[in-house]
Amino acid sequence: MADTGPVNIARDAHRVLDVLSTGGIAIIPASVGYGIVATDPIALDRIFAIKQRKPHKKHAMIGSYDLHDSIHVLPSENKQMVRFLTVDLDLPLGVIAPVRYDHPIIQKLSAEMLSKCTVEGTMSMLVNGGKFQEELSRLATQAGLPLMGSSANMTGAGTKCVVEDIEKEVLAAADIIIDYGRQRFSNPRPSSTMIDFQRMEVVRFGACYDVLQDAFRRFYGLTLPDDPGREALFSGHVRAENRMY
Numbered sequence: 583m584a585d586t587g588p589v590n591i592a593r594d595a596h597r598v599l600d601v602l603s604t605g606g607i608a609i610i611p612a613s614v615g616y617g618i619v620a621t622d623p624i625a626l627d628r629i630f631a632i633k634q635r636k637p638h639k640k641h642a643m644i645g646s647y648d649l650h651d652s653i654h655v656l657p658s659e660n661k662q663m664v665r666f667l668t669v670d671l672d673l674p675l676g677v678i679a680p681v682r683y684d685h686p687i688i689q690k691l692s693a694e695m696l697s698k699c700t701v702e703g704t705m706s707m708l709v710n711g712g713k714f715q716e717e718l719s720r721l722a723t724q725a726g727l728p729l730m731g732s733s734a735n736m737t738g739a740g741t742k743c744v745v746e747d748i749e750k751e752v753l754a755a756a757d758i759i760i761d762y763g764r765q766r767f768s769n770p771r772p773s774s775t776m777i778d779f780q781r782m783e784v785v786r787f788g789a790c791y792d793v794l795q796d797a798f799r800r801f802y803g804l805t806l807p808d809d810p811g812r813e814a815l816f817s818g819h820v821r822a823e824n825r826m827y
Contacts, residue, residue, distance in 0.1 A: 594760050595717040603727065606757035609734045609748065612644075613712035614674050614789040615741035615765055615772040616748060618756065619644055619731030621722065623695045626730055630698070632755045635737045641699045641730040642676065642706040646719045650709050653688060654679035660779045667797060668710040673790050674767065676776035681705040687728050699730060706785075708774050714762065733773055740816070743768035770811070771818060787818035 598608045605622040607629060618633075620626045626641060645653070647668050651661060656679050667673050680703050681688060691699065699705055708715065722729040733741040734748050734756075742748045745761045753759065765772070767789035775788035787809040798804040809818075 589762055591714050591717050595714060595721055598718055598758055598760060599721045599725065599727075601758045602722070602729070603725065607755055609745070609753070609756040609759045610714060610718065611712065611760055611762040611765055612674070612708065612715050612774075613710075613766045614708075614774045615743050615768065616734040616745060617644065617708075617711075617715075617731050618734040618752060619729055621727040621729055623692060626695065626698070628755060629731065632751055633732070633735070633737050635732070639732070639737065640701060640706065641732055642708055643699070644711065644715055644719055644722075644729040644731055645707040645709055646716050646723075647709055649687075649719060649723055650677055650679075650707050653682055653685050653705070654707065654779075655682055656680070656779055663802065664709065664779065666801070667794065671793070671797060672710065673793060673797075674708070674710050674712070674774050675790075675794070676706050676774040676786065676788070677709050678704050678706045678776055678778040678785055679780055686726060687723065690726065690728050704778070704780060706776060711774070712766070714760065738817070741773035743772050771809070773818065775818075785819070785821050787815065787820070 598610060601608055602621045605625055607620050607625050609616055609618050618629055620629060647665055650664060664677055668675050681700060719729055734752055735742050736749050743765045771788050773788045775791045775794055776786035778785050784806055791809050795806045798806050
């Protein structure tokens with residue numbers, strides 16, 4: 583069912599968690615576009631099938647800086663960099679880093695599901711995806727549930743910034759849809775910029791990339807490549823397919 587009432591993040595996050603905790607699927611807003619999420623392995627497999635998502639494409643975890651800090655394994659200076667970008671500068675960011683396999687939430691994932699969420703021992707997490715995702719991540723973490731998902735669109739069709747643009751097959755898969763209208767970061771690219779903080783390399787050009795690029799140069803002396811643009815690289819992905827998030 584679609585939510586058409588006033589925005590109420592606390593209420594709607596609880597509604598979504600109720601659906602997810604019983605094996606359901608939700609379409610939810612993020613500042614970088616709409617996502618489709620689940621916590622149950624069977625539901626996540628349904629998302630793969632509905633989106634016609636190829637096996638090399640991975641689910642990401644929907645998280646927060648605190649969850650990143652507890653799940654990802656990085657040197658303290660890299661953790662501080664993530665905090666500066668996502669908390670101090672308030673930027674959305676897909677953070678790729680080695681994962682702590684002994685973390686209670688990671689241990690909820692089966693070996694098969696882990697293979698669908700990790701690449702060479704690393705996992706991608708959307709950090710600071712907006713107030714709704716932050717609240718839903720907080721509730722899921724409290725409940726000990728791994729909140730996983732990807733963009734709410736057919737594979738290769740591009741992230742959607744309004745619910746009306748999401749393909750009917752994807753909409754039909756959701757047990758609940760939270761529609762908060764057009765999301766903030768849609769130009770020049772929706773979806774999150776992804777950076778591998780172990781290798782210090784760009785994995786996907788996405789939202790706010792120019793701001794992130796400037797911050798890396800200005801505050802850390804690191805030069806990131808220029809975004810070639812959507813016409814040259816529609817998906818924004820720069821990695822080989824067998825290492826793709």
